Amino acid sequence: MVKRKIQNPYTELLDKFNRKEVQYVVIGMSGINYYASNAAETFSTQDYDIFVKPTIDNVRKAVLILKKLGYSVSTDEGEITSDCIKSITRYKKTIVAQDAYGVMFELVLTVSGYTFGQMKKNIRIFLSGKVPIKVGNLNDLLTSKKLAGRTKDKVFLKRYKRC
Numbered sequence: 001m002v003k004r005k006i007q008n009p010y011t012e013l014l015d016k017f018n019r020k021e022v023q024y025v026v027i028g029m030s031g032i033n034y035y036a037s038n039a040a041e042t043f044s045t046q047d048y049d050i051f052v053k054p055t056i057d058n059v060r061k062a063v064l065i066l067k068k069l070g071y072s073v074s075t076d077e078g079e080i081t082s083d084c085i086k087s088i089t090r091y092k093k094t095i096v097a098q099d100a101y102g103v104m105f106e107l108v109l110t111v112s113g114y115t116f117g118q119m120k121k122n123i124r125i126f127l128s129g130k131v132p133i134k135v136g137n138l139n140d141l142l143t144s145k146k147l148a149g150r151t152k153d154k155v156f157l158k159r160y161k162r163c
Contacts, residue, residue, distance in 0.1 A: 009103045010048050011128040016065045018132060023053035025119050026135045027111060034126045034135045047104040053116045054092055054109035060085045062107055063095065071097035113147040114140060
């Protein structure tokens, strides 16, 4: 039997972000799941949420990496081109990246209750193999969900409290 190395798309992207010095913090359910003691304590989500520092250079680097990895990259206004990065950054648009297999990332440039600097100040580093993953502080992630006030966040927080 031939051993095949299976690449984790989340680790692959964050490894590239680390190597190219993209400033990021994993947030949302994606971040909260890193704090689970075992797989039974994780919560399902359709995407992987990453808070990227909202500067033109940082956003440009992140988008370029995603495109090089074969992701289609867009905002609610359509596909991202190099000349719209400045506008995306200024208006803090959410960037969605998806591949042919349905792997999806959301790069957000704003988070409820926190600036990028505030969220980054309290990060915790988790390892995926040898790759360091920068994850928001659990309390910050939960507070941000509470402040967002979305129905899905309220449902999650109620369920999370019971666990």
